[in-house]
Amino acid sequence: MNIRYFAWVRERVGVEEETIEVPGTVKTVADLIGHLKTLDENHAAAFEEEDAIRVALDQFHVETDADLGNAKEVAFFPPMTGG
Amino acid sequence: MNIRYFAWVRERVGVEEETIEVPGTVKTVADLIGHLKTLDENHAAAFEEEDAIRVALDQFHVETDADLGNAKEVAFFPPMTGG
Amino acid sequence: MSVTPTVRVQAKDFDPQAEADLLTAGRRNVGALVNFTGLCRDESGTLEALELEHYPGMAEAELIRIAGEAVGRWPLTGLTLIHRFGKIPPGEQIVLVIAASSHRRAAFEAADFLMDYLKTRAPFWKKEHLVSGSKGSWVEAKSEDDADADRWSIG
């Protein structure tokens, strides 16, 4: 699964993008966040304030209880500040 | 007193502007309208629908119960349709 | 520092971008520009032109009063109000309002307020000239316009 990070989430994780193997027990976005936090300190720091993280599945906004389904790309980022 | 008319009020009265002598009993805009209606058929037709007439005293919007005071110019016109 | 609105009543056309540029030139505190341009519609092909009558002197004075109210109500960095008079064919510009502010909410609200107030208080009247050649009639004021203007009344 391809994972992308933006803004300070990207800075904390330390990479823009990565491909990871997700265990079969990971069904939802929340499960995925839980898994990512176990990878290393950077990921743990990035997801420390879970409420501040927004998620897109295949470029659509979703809530963290969303099923990953067959999504190819998951993106994590802070609340948006465009405009 | 100088009186100006605009839009269909002007068309009905038949003049853009006129100077008239107002009797001493005319104190308010409503009094003035009452007086103008007695002048001729055109004035009577122009002020037939009194509710549709708007008034400015010396270029400020006023209601018909306003005192004429020392106003030099009174203007009568329909509801505005600019913009 | 108080803002002096630019207000013009004129027969000739105007250039919205040139007016907007004047509100941002040399400034770095403008975060939002809201520009409203009102144009003459052809009413499904029936309208040849609108004739805009105005009350010279009072038109300018009333626009200045309305602009002053907006400046007092919202933290604007600049404000421009231009209204044309005379015969205006479909597709041409009639009115321009530009509100500049540090923040978008103020700019949006001020421009919206100005258009509502201008519609019900600025002494302009539109007469239709029809393609059919018939004289057409005076455009009637809309009750929605009064309702729109009432949205801004303070308690």
Added chain:
Amino acid sequence: MSVTPTVRVQAKDFDPQAEADLLTAGRRNVGALVNFTGLCRDESGTLEALELEHYPGMAEAELIRIAGEAVGRWPLTGLTLIHRFGKIPPGEQIVLVIAASSHRRAAFEAADFLMDYLKTRAPFWKKEHLVSGSKGSWVEAKSEDDADADRWSIG
């Protein structure tokens, strides 16, 4: 006839008047144009530039979705949405929304809605570069922006 919004995400600057002209060219049913331009402020001289990061692909897709919502909600004759990314110094333009309609209320509401939605849903993030040379920080989302966006929720 349905309206196809113009949506662009680009590094280079844009020309609001040229975009507005495209929405009125050859048309005579446009009565109102509301043009919102968002500019980079210098924050009282402390800001050297904003760096706008975006999510390529999703930024365009989300703007198209937001524009589609506006077209479904208001009777617009045209709609343009442009958002820049990259480093933008104070005084430069960041975002443009133009809503064209026969009537002013629709144009005002659509432009206002688009800016509110864009602020909370379009994947762009601003980082400040300070004049002092220090790194600055990511601009935090404002709760007012969420509140503004909530104004448009349907029951």
